Amino acid sequence: MSIDVYWARGCAFSWRVLLTLEFKGLAWTGHELQLDFQEQKGPRMLAMNPRGRVPVLRDGDYVVFESLAVMYYLDLKYPAPPLFGHSPEEAGVVMRVINEFQAYTEAELLGIIEWVRRPRPGHEEELTHAMHLVAAEARTIESRLAKGDWIVGDAVSAADLAIYPCIRLLHRALMRPEARELSARFLPAEVHYPRLAQWMQRIESLPGYQRTASVCEK
Ligand SMILES: N[C@@H](CCC(=O)N[C@@H](CS)C(=O)NCC(=O)O)C(=O)O
Incomplete structure (x- = not known):
């Protein structure tokens, strides 16, 4: 079925x-x-x-x-291939990393994307705060990727697949001409966050990725 x-x-x-x-x-x-x-x-x-x-x-x-x-x-x-590691300990780390991202960065990151779509004059302080948080999280991910190809451990995990879409949609928003001022801090990603940029390419090379990519087309 x-x-x-x-x-x-x-x-x-x-x-x-x-x-x-x-x-x-x-x-x-x-x-x-x-x-x-x-x-x-x-x-x-x-x-x-x-x-x-x-x-x-x-x-x-x-x-x-x-x-x-x-x-x-x-x-x-459908356990193979596993997304939450091979042991309770690995599952704990994968889940922790996702929860940290969701708890401390996700809303602000989505807020930046929304700002590019629909700026909110008078709320620039919120935007600045969001930019700081997201930049700090991007540095954290960059340092995780210094240890290996994937965010947790040595294989693709749920952490990669949960975090990638947010980062990629932010990247797409920042590429827009109207986001030029905001994007200076982040782009080009290859310069500011080289490991993160390579990690995005690795995800985009996974089999089946192209079938999902229309989420990012609008
Ligand atoms: N926490 C939910 C969030 C789902 C969510 O907010 N989806 C948005 C689209 S990205 C939605 O359906 N919005 C429509 C609405 O709120 O009416 C999840 O992880 O699935």
Whole structure:
């Protein structure tokens, strides 16, 4: 039975799930939703996710939402290749790194992307704060990548697939002409964060990556 996944363009959370499905080599059918038309709030979607958000994954009769929960479900259900390490200790580190990213950086990073789309005059202090936090996190990831090709351990893990979409969507936003002033601190990524730039290329070379890349096209 095929896996159905409901996703949206520009959505880092959806991208995590698509990357996970491809990484596991699973067959899946994608259903792209238009958030601008509130398709995620239609009755059929609300029946699966009462919060009216994407991504949502249906595997047979089982429905799961919240991107990290989806990744975790897929890893337990389809264990090879593993995404949360080979031992409880490795799983603890992978989960910790994702939780740190989500708790201390993700909202600010998404806020910068939103700012590029829709600047909020009068809130420049918030933007500056977000830029500091994201730059610090990028340095942390850069130092992790000094030890190996992947964010945790010596193989692709859920940490890579959870963090990559946020970084890539930020990169895309900062490449826009209207973000020129903001981007000076980050771009070119190859100069400011060379290991991070190489890591992005490594992810983009994974088998199946191209099938997920339309999340980033808008
Ligand atoms: N914590 C959720 C976040 C999901 C989320 O915020 N999705 C956004 C798109 S990126 C959404 O569906 N927004 C539509 C809405 O809030 O109506 C996850 O990890 O899956």
